Amino acid sequence: MTAVTAPDAPAGPSGSGNPVLDRVRALPPTMRQQTLFGLILLAMFVGSMPFVAQMRDADYLMLQLATYSAVLVMALGQTFVVLQVGFDLSTGAVQGFTGGLVYLLVGRGFTDGLMIVGCLVAATAIGAVVHGLLITRARMNYFIVTLATYTILPSLLRVILDGASKPVHSPALDTLANGEVLGIRTPIIVAAVVFAVLWVVLNRTVFGRNVYAVGSNREAARLAGLPVTAITMACYGICSLCAGIAGLLLLGNLGAADPSAGIGNEFFALTAVLLGGTRFSGGQGSLFGTLLGILFLVVLANILLLSGMPQFWIGAVQGVVLLVAVGIDRARRD
Amino acid sequence: MNRPLLLALATSATLAITACSSGTTGSSGSDAPAPEVKAAQIDASGPLAGKTVTYIDGMPGNALMEGIAQGLATELNAQGAKLVDVYQTNAQNQLDLAVANQRIQEAIAQKVDAIVAFPLDANAIRPGVEAAKKAGIPLFIFQDLGGLDVTGKLAFPDQQRGRDTGEALAEIVGGDGEATVLSGIPTDNIEDAVAGAVEGLKAGGLDVVGDPANQRNLKDDAPGAQQIAQGIFAQHPDLDALVVYNSASATGAIAAAKQAGVLDHVKIATMAGEDANIAQLESGELALSYDFGGTNYGKEMAGLVARALKGEKLANEVVEAPLGEIFTQDNVGDFVPWPERIQYVELPHTY
Structure with missing residues (x-):
């Protein structure tokens, strides 16, 4: 009889004689991979410190974390969609579109609180209702559905903004994006809260376990009586909600709604998700891995930019890093 | 369909209606109301009456491009010519280098009297320039791009x-x-x-x-x-x-x-x-x-186009665009938005 090992089960003692190595080997595969990834990230960061002065500057590092908090929130939401097998191509478009909604609602005299709730409800509805229903009920491919919104939303945004950047003043969003609490920039706090909430949802609730189950084998999950349709809709809803939060952060940060805002961020977020070890085929991955993926990309981008590397090469280097990281992961799993 | 779903649908529909009802003038309380855009008035008794000029624009919403188009329209319409404003955008509504040539071919097919283009790339527009030349239609470009043999250019300072x-x-x-x-x-x-x-x-x-x-x-x-x-x-x-x-x-x-x-x-x-x-x-x-004073760029180009349409023989004629104006905190009160400097008009986008 063949023994079946759960994806995250310890690999068992190897008896190498090195207690540290043995302990690492005893970790579940996902955790082992993330430990290794974390160590590479740390080595890269520490290794760059003597050469890049800004990597020793705590204020600069916090500024970078604050800047990338929005895309981290977006990537956390994307992790849910990828885990249940899918991909939301429209997250950057939702992020930008949220800016257009803020412009409209502020212009119509909505209070900050109502405006924020309205934007987040609308963003969630785009994911849960539009994407969710079309994918689950109309059985349209997730790529086609989200490609359509990726095209539609920027177009609507241009209509709303009449094609040009518009200044928007919202004290609440200004505080959310540019404030500080106990010396910590507020976008970092927002991202930390989103991370904590989503971590609990994914790791400590029945819904979270169901997301992994649907991603591992959708048909088996259906036969087991799981509400697969509702889970898929909820994952797309969470993803769009996160993109909406990212949109609020971006608008608060810029103080303007921009017709091209957000576009391109979806790929940055997906890169982080995949770098963090979440499998495109679903069922495996974690929010912590996504966090590591973002940190890796931020450190890499800063090292490349601040060390004076020609800008035109930076995208190529990031793409190669993604290929190498995912390739190594694939080879290791095979 | 369950109740939360209906609620979400109703919410998104409400927001969509709100968005659509804003029209194209924007509605932020922080903005001044946009000046009224009127129908184009073409002077049928002008020296260029009956002439059609195509302007190969960039993409909608770009303030400079729009200002140029409006400046062109103001001057050409006053002299009796019609301006057709077409964009260099593809089916995805994105700027596309290849589209300029397609627009030039369309203008040639319509037998327009002159073509004005805002080239995104000197090399990409070359086939279109050659086609217009072959068809005998004068073609003008913004920017003094080297290597393009055209009727006239408006050089940007x-x-x-x-x-x-x-x-x-x-x-x-x-x-x-x-x-x-x-x-x-x-x-x-x-x-x-x-x-x-x-x-x-x-x-x-x-x-x-x-x-x-x-x-x-x-x-x-x-x-x-x-x-x-x-x-x-x-x-x-x-x-x-x-x-x-x-x-x-x-x-x-x-x-x-x-x-x-x-x-x-x-x-x-x-x-x-x-x-x-x-x-x-x-x-x-x-x-x-x-x-920039983009409307002035358009007016200056219109002057060059008019010279050719009135029979002046031009070849690679280069005209310098007027310099713009610097605004600081000292003179910001003097700033007049472009749409208030000239009357913006509705431009036709088809022939």
């Missing part, structure tokens, strides 16, 4: 615009300190303007630090500029002045300066200001905005 911006910013910071330039995608006009800005900053007594060729906002939007500006502020903590190449980059640079806590110290200038930058100027976030 990009280097001078950059130089004027740099010098004026240097004066604002007192002629002493460090400055740099945040550049963009390396097109001819951006490269010329950046080179001019570096000259102007130096001439104004500032030390130019950093490398503009490696400080490019390749995304061409505000968030892209914000990231590059963060790097600039981190690498040059003593920076006093920053020139950016376009309007959105000013927004991004201001956000970065705010985040880095240097907005009170670093003076930021844009070499291509739009209305949004005027609000930043008024609030003190921006030190200087160079106003």
Whole structure:
């Protein structure tokens, strides 16, 4: 009889004689991979410190974390969609579109609180209702559905903004994006809260376990009586909600709604998700891995930019890093 | 369908209706009401009566392109010619280099009397230029792009615009300190303007630090500029002045300066200001905005087109576009939005 090992089960003692190595080997595969990834990230960061002065500057590092908090929130939401097998191509478009909604609602005299709730409800509805229903009920491919919104939303945004950047003043969003609490920039706090909430949802609730189950084998999950349709809709809803939060952060940060805002961020977020070890085929991955993926990309981008590397090469280097990281992961799993 | 789903649907529908009902004039309380756009009035008794001119525009919503189109329309309509405004956008509504040639071919097929193009790339438009020449239709372009054999060109004073911006910013910071330039995608006009800005900053007594060729906002939007500006502020903590190449980059640079806590110290200038930058100027976030005066570019080009349509033989005729105007906190009250300088009209986008 063949023994079946759960994806995250310890690999068992190897008896190498090195207690540290043995302990690492005893970790579940996902955790082992993330430990290794974390160590590479740390080595890269520490290794760059003597050469890049800004990597020793705590204020600069916090500024970078604050800047990338929005895309981290977006990537956390994307992790849910990828885990249940899918991909939301429209997250950057939702992020930008949220800016257009803020412009409209502020212009119509909505209070900050109502405006924020309205934007987040609308963003969630785009994911849960539009994407969710079309994918689950109309059985349209997730790529086609989200490609359509990726095209539609920027177009609507241009209509709303009449094609040009518009200044928007919202004290609440200004505080959310540019404030500080106990010396910590507020976008970092927002991202930390989103991370904590989503971590609990994914790791400590029945819904979270169901997301992994649907991603591992959708048909088996259906036969087991799981509400697969509702889970898929909820994952797309969470993803769009996160993109909406990212949109609020971006608008608060810029103080303007921009017709091209957000576009391109979806790929940055997906890169982080995949770098963090979440499998495109679903069922495996974690929010912590996504966090590591973002940190890796931020450190890499800063090292490349601040060390004076020609800008035109930076995208190529990031793409190669993604290929190498995912390739190594694939080879290791095979 | 369950109740939460219905609620979500109702909410999204309400928001969609709200969005659509805003129309195209915008509705933010912070904006002044947009001037009324009227139907085009073509003077049928003008010297160019019955003539049709095609303008191969960029994409909708670009303030400079729109200003140029309106300037062209104002002058040509007054002389009796009709202006058809077509965009260089593809089916995805994105700017597309290949579309210019297609638009030129369409204009040739319509037997228009003249074509005016805003080339996105000198090489990409070459087949269209050749086709127009073969068809005997005069073709004019904005920018003095080398190697294109056309009827006439309106040269942009990009280097001078950059130089004027740099010098004026240097004066604002007192002629002493460090400055740099945040550049963009390396097109001819951006490269010329950046080179001019570096000259102007130096001439104004500032030390130019950093490398503009490696400080490019390749995304061409505000968030892209914000990231590059963060790097600039981190690498040059003593920076006093920053020139950016376009309007959105000013927004991004201001956000970065705010985040880095240097907005009170670093003076930021844009070499291509739009209305949004005027609000930043008024609030003190921006030190200087160079106003192209895009409508004047359009009027100047219309004059060149009219000369050819009235029978003057032109070949590679180069006319210099008028210089723009610099706005600072001292004269921002004098700024008049472009749509208030001339009457904007509804432009036909089909033949």
